[in-house]
Amino acid sequence: MPWSLEICHIGLLGTGDATLIVATFQDGDEEVLKRSSVLIDGGRSEATGMVEEVLAVYGINDDAPLGAVAVTHYDADHFNGVRDLIRPPQKRRRTDMYRDVRVYDRGRTQNVTVPAQGTTSRSASIIANFRNPATKNESIIHPYSYMIKDNCERNLVTRDVLSSVNQLRITTNARFPFDDPRVTNAGIRPPYWLIGQEILWNGENLADFHPDHAPRLTCVSANTYYRTVNGGVDVVRSGGLSRERNENINSLGFLLTFGNFRYFVGGDMESAQEDALLPYFRSLRNGNGPLLHAMKASHHGSNLSSSPNFLKTVKPNVVIFSCGQNNQFPHPEERVISSLHQYTPETKYYNTGENWRIDSEFGIPNISGVYPRNKDGSLIIDHQVNYHSHVKIFIEQPDNDTPPQEFSVNFYCPEAGPNLNHDANHDYVPARLRADYFTI
Ligand SMILES: [Zn+2]
Numbered sequence: 001m002p003w004s005l006e007i008c009h010i011g012l013l014g015t016g017d018a019t020l021i022v023a024t025f026q027d028g029d030e031e032v033l034k035r036s037s038v039l040i041d042g043g044r045s046e047a048t049g050m051v052e053e054v055l056a057v058y059g060i061n062d063d064a065p066l067g068a069v070a071v072t073h074y075d076a077d078h079f080n081g082v083r084d085l086i087r088p089p090q091k092r093r094r095t096d097m098y099r100d101v102r103v104y105d106r107g108r109t110q111n112v113t114v115p116a117q118g119t120t121s122r123s124a125s126i127i128a129n130f131r132n133p134a135t136k137n138e139s140i141i142h143p144y145s146y147m148i149k150d151n152c153e154r155n156l157v158t159r160d161v162l163s164s165v166n167q168l169r170i171t172t173n174a175r176f177p178f179d180d181p182r183v184t185n186a187g188i189r190p191p192y193w194l195i196g197q198e199i200l201w202n203g204e205n206l207a208d209f210h211p212d213h214a215p216r217l218t219c220v221s222a223n224t225y226y227r228t229v230n231g232g233v234d235v236v237r238s239g240g241l242s243r244e245r246n247e248n249i250n251s252l253g254f255l256l257t258f259g260n261f262r263y264f265v266g267g268d269m270e271s272a273q274e275d276a277l278l279p280y281f282r283s284l285r286n287g288n289g290p291l292l293h294a295m296k297a298s299h300h301g302s303n304l305s306s307s308p309n310f311l312k313t314v315k316p317n318v319v320i321f322s323c324g325q326n327n328q329f330p331h332p333e334e335r336v337i338s339s340l341h342q343y344t345p346e347t348k349y350y351n352t353g354e355n356w357r358i359d360s361e362f363g364i365p366n367i368s369g370v371y372p373r374n375k376d377g378s379l380i381i382d383h384q385v386n387y388h389s390h391v392k393i394f395i396e397q398p399d400n401d402t403p404p405q406e407f408s409v410n411f412y413c414p415e416a417g418p419n420l421n422h423d424a425n426h427d428y429v430p431a432r433l434r435a436d437y438f439t440i
Pocket residue numbers: 016017075077078267268299300
C-alpha cells in the first residue's frame with residue numbers, strides 16, 4: 001500500500017468542527033516511510049480531550065507530532081479547542097507535541113493604520129502593532145493569540161496576514177487594496193495570501209515517495225477571497241451581516257486531492273463564497289465524476305451554506321455534517337437535507353452527531369432540534385456513544401503507479417436502525433461499525 005489517506009470528522013459534544021487529515025506512504029512491508037497530519041479546527045474547549053484521544057489513535061504523539069493545524073475562523077466552536085490543545089505543557093501537563101506545529105489561521109483582524117504613500121517613518125511601529133495580538137478589537141481571539149504568541153509564534157505561518165480589508169485605513173477604490181505599495185511596503189500580507197498554498201507538506205521534498213500521487217491539501221478561499229480558474233484570486237463580499245455571519249464568510253476553505261479524489265472543507269463558509277468556487281472546482285474535473293467526491297457541509301449544515309445550486313453542481317458522493325452529539329442548534333437544517341434529496345438523491349450523508357447513517361433509505365432524520373434529555377431537561381451526554389460518532393473517510397492506492405480507485409466511509413450505526421426521533425425514554429442499542437464504498 002503506497003499512499004493512503006484518512007479524513008476523520010471527529011464526533012464532539014455539542015456543536016463544532018474538528019477534522020483530522022492523515023496522509024501516509026508505506027513500503028511493500030507496510031512500514032511507514034512518510035507521514036503528515038493536519039488538524040482543521042479543534043472544536044470548543046470541551047472538545048480537547050476527544051481530539052487528543054483521536055490523535056492518539058492515529059499515532060500522533062511526542063515522537064510523531066502533529067504537522068499542522070488550521071483554524072478556519074474565530075468562532076468558539078472551531079478555534080477554542082485549538083487554543084487549549086497548544087497550551088504549554090506546564091499548563092496542560094501532558095505533552096509538548098504541538099511545540100513545532102505549523103499554525104495557519106485567517107490572519108489578524110485589528111485596526112492597522114497604513115502610512116501615507118512616500119512616508120516610512122511610522123512603518124516600524126505599525127508592524128510592531130500589527131504583530132501585537134492584544135488589542136480590544138480582537139478581544140474574542142485574544143486568548144488564542146496569546147497562546148500562539150507564547151508557544152507557536154515562530155510557526156504561525158499567517159502571522160503577518162491582515163484579514164480585514166475594512167480595517168485598512170487607506171483611501172482607495174481598488175478591488176485589491178492590499179496590492180497598494182503602502183501596504184506591501186509595510187510588510188503586511190494580504191488576506192488572500194494563503195490561497196493556492198499547500199499545507200500538508202509545506203513544500204517538503206517528496207521525491208523518494210512518488211510525489212505525483214501524494215495527497216495534497218491546498219487553501220482555496222480565505223477572508224471572502226477565493227481561488228479562480230486561472231490560478232488567481234477574486235473576492236465576494238457580503239455587506240451588512242451580523243458579527244457572527246461576518247466571521248463565517250471569512251472562513252478558510254481547503255481542497256484535499258488524492259489522485260482524482262477531491263474533498264472540500266470550508267469551516268462555516270456561506271453560499272456566496274462556496275458558489276464562487278464552483279468554476280475552479282469544475283476546472284479540476286476530468287471525466288464525468290462529481291466536482292467533489294466528498295465534502296464537509298459548511299457551517300454544520302446551516303441553510304446559509306450548501307445552496308441548491310452548489311449541491312446540484314457539485315453532486316457529491318458524500319456529505320458529512322459535523323454537528324456534534326447533543327448539538328444545541330438545529331443542524332443540519334431541513335432545507336439542506338431537502339436539497340440533497342431533491343437535487344442529488346444519490347448523495348449519501350452522515351452526521352457526527354448521530355450514531356446512524358441518515359439517508360433517503362430512512363427518510364428525513366432528526367433535524368428538528370429534538371435531542372435526548374434527562375428527566376430534568378438536561379442534555380444526555382454519553383461519552384461512550386459520542387466516541388462512536390466519528391465519520392471517517394479512507395482511501396488508498398492499489399499500487400505505486402495507480403491512483404486510488406475507491407474510497408470508503410466508516411461510521412457507527414445502531415442495530416436498531418431508523419429510530420430517528422430521539423426521546424428521553426429511547427434506549428441506545430450497541431453501535432456497530434459499517435462502511436460504505438464509493439468509486440472515484
Ligand atoms: Zn461553527
